[in-house]
Amino acid sequence: MDQLTEYQLTFSLDEFLSLYWQKKPTIIKQGFKNFKDPISAEELAGLTMEEEIDSRFVSNLNDDWCAEHGPFDETKFSTLNDSHWQFIVQAANHWHQGAAQLVKPFKQLPQWLFDDLMISYSVQGGGVGPHIDQYDVFIIQGSGRRHWRVGAKDIGQYKETCRSSALRQIEGFDAVIDAILEPGDILYIPPGYPHDGYALEPSMSYSVGYRSPKEQELVSNFADYILAHDMGDVHLSNPDLRARQQFGEIQQQDLTQLTEMLTSALEHPETIKDFMGCMLSQSRHQLDIVEPQQKWEAEEIQNYLQQGGPLHKVSGLRALYHQGESNIAYINGEVIKVPTTQCHILETLCNQDEFQLEDLDGETDTSTISLLCNLVNKGYWYLLD
Incomplete structure (x- = not known):
C-alpha cells in the first residue's frame, strides 16, 4: 500500500465549535499547512465512470446551466471546453483511501452526524451556482484557487430558481464573506447560509459534510421500524362506548385515546434506543462493502x-x-x-x-x-x- 498522507488541523476543534459551529460561517486560513491533494483530477474522473459511485457533471458556459448524473465514459472528458465546468463525486471517502484520510482530522465530531466527503474538480469559471444547503460543511481548498461568497442566513428571503432540473439554486444574495481560497484554506458554512463558489483556475475542492436527520425522516423511519418489527398491531378498544346524538363529532375522549395509541411506542425507551441506533448507523451513501469470496475461519x-x-x-x-x-x-x-x-x-x-x-x-x-x-x-x- 502506498504511504498515505496524515492531515492535521492547525486549529482547535473545541474552540471552533464554541465560536462558529451552527452560529456563523468563517474562513480558516491555512487550516491545513502545506496541503497536498490526496487524489488527482484523473483519479477523480475515473471514479465518475463507476456505476456504484454517485457523481455529477455541471457546466455553465455562457450562463447556460446543464447538470448530468454519472456514470460517465471517456468520451465525456475528451470533448470538454477549457472553462466553466466541474465534476463532483459524493462519498469519495468510501472509494479512495487517500481521500478518506481527509476525514480523520474531524473524527472528534460525532460519527452519526458525519455524512460524506464530496470532492469536485473545476476548471476556470466552474461551479454549481448560488444555493443553500441544510447541513454543516467544511470546504477545504486543494490545488488551485476558488472565489467564494457567503450570504447571511434569512429564512424565506432567498428565492429559488430552476436553471437546470438537477440543480437547486437561488437568484442571488449579498455577501458577508467574499474571499479567495488557496490550498489549505478551509471555509466553514453552517446550514441555511447561501453560498456560491467558482474556480479561478483548475482546482480541487473537498467538502466534509455533517447532516442531522430531519423531523420528517425520524417520523417516517420510525413508522417503518414499527412495521418491520410488527409492533403496535392492535386496534382501539373502548368497551365503555355510549350512544351519541352528534355522531359526526370526534369527542375529546376519542382523541385522547387515539393520541395515546399514536404515542405509546415512544414511551418505551428501549424501542427508541434500538431504532435510533439502527437508523443512525446506516450511511446515506453506498459503501464499498465486499464480502470475501472465501469465508474466513x-x-x-x-x-x-x-x-x-x-x-x-x-x-x-x-x-x-x-x-x-x-x-x-x-x-x-x-x-x-x-x-x-x-x-x-x-x-x-x-x-x-x-x-x-x-x-x-x-x-x-x-x-x-x-x-x-x-x-x-x-x-x-x-x-x-
Missing part, C-alpha cells in the same frame, strides 16, 4: 491477530453505541450484543478505524474471535494482505 482470524495483523473498518461504515450501554453496538443498521464484560471490544470497534490485538487487551476467547470473524465475513472489516 475463526482460527485464521485469531492467527492473523496474534501475528500483529490489523483489522480495518470499511471507510464510511458507521458503528455506534449508546452512552452507558457499550455492550450493544449498531453497525450498518444491525444490532450486535456482547456480555457487559466485553464492552471494551465494541468500544474499540466503534471508536477506531483500525485496531490490533493489543487494542482488545489481548482478548482471544472464542466469542470475541467469532464476532470479529463474522464482521470480516460480512465485509465490514478487512485484513491487509
Whole structure:
C-alpha cells in the first residue's frame, strides 16, 4: 500500500465549535499547512465512470446551466471546453483511501452526524451556482484557487430558481464573506447560509459534510421500524362506548385515546434506543462493502491477530453505541450484543478505524474471535494482505 498522507488541523476543534459551529460561517486560513491533494483530477474522473459511485457533471458556459448524473465514459472528458465546468463525486471517502484520510482530522465530531466527503474538480469559471444547503460543511481548498461568497442566513428571503432540473439554486444574495481560497484554506458554512463558489483556475475542492436527520425522516423511519418489527398491531378498544346524538363529532375522549395509541411506542425507551441506533448507523451513501469470496475461519482470524495483523473498518461504515450501554453496538443498521464484560471490544470497534490485538487487551476467547470473524465475513472489516 502506498504511504498515505496524515492531515492535521492547525486549529482547535473545541474552540471552533464554541465560536462558529451552527452560529456563523468563517474562513480558516491555512487550516491545513502545506496541503497536498490526496487524489488527482484523473483519479477523480475515473471514479465518475463507476456505476456504484454517485457523481455529477455541471457546466455553465455562457450562463447556460446543464447538470448530468454519472456514470460517465471517456468520451465525456475528451470533448470538454477549457472553462466553466466541474465534476463532483459524493462519498469519495468510501472509494479512495487517500481521500478518506481527509476525514480523520474531524473524527472528534460525532460519527452519526458525519455524512460524506464530496470532492469536485473545476476548471476556470466552474461551479454549481448560488444555493443553500441544510447541513454543516467544511470546504477545504486543494490545488488551485476558488472565489467564494457567503450570504447571511434569512429564512424565506432567498428565492429559488430552476436553471437546470438537477440543480437547486437561488437568484442571488449579498455577501458577508467574499474571499479567495488557496490550498489549505478551509471555509466553514453552517446550514441555511447561501453560498456560491467558482474556480479561478483548475482546482480541487473537498467538502466534509455533517447532516442531522430531519423531523420528517425520524417520523417516517420510525413508522417503518414499527412495521418491520410488527409492533403496535392492535386496534382501539373502548368497551365503555355510549350512544351519541352528534355522531359526526370526534369527542375529546376519542382523541385522547387515539393520541395515546399514536404515542405509546415512544414511551418505551428501549424501542427508541434500538431504532435510533439502527437508523443512525446506516450511511446515506453506498459503501464499498465486499464480502470475501472465501469465508474466513475463526482460527485464521485469531492467527492473523496474534501475528500483529490489523483489522480495518470499511471507510464510511458507521458503528455506534449508546452512552452507558457499550455492550450493544449498531453497525450498518444491525444490532450486535456482547456480555457487559466485553464492552471494551465494541468500544474499540466503534471508536477506531483500525485496531490490533493489543487494542482488545489481548482478548482471544472464542466469542470475541467469532464476532470479529463474522464482521470480516460480512465485509465490514478487512485484513491487509
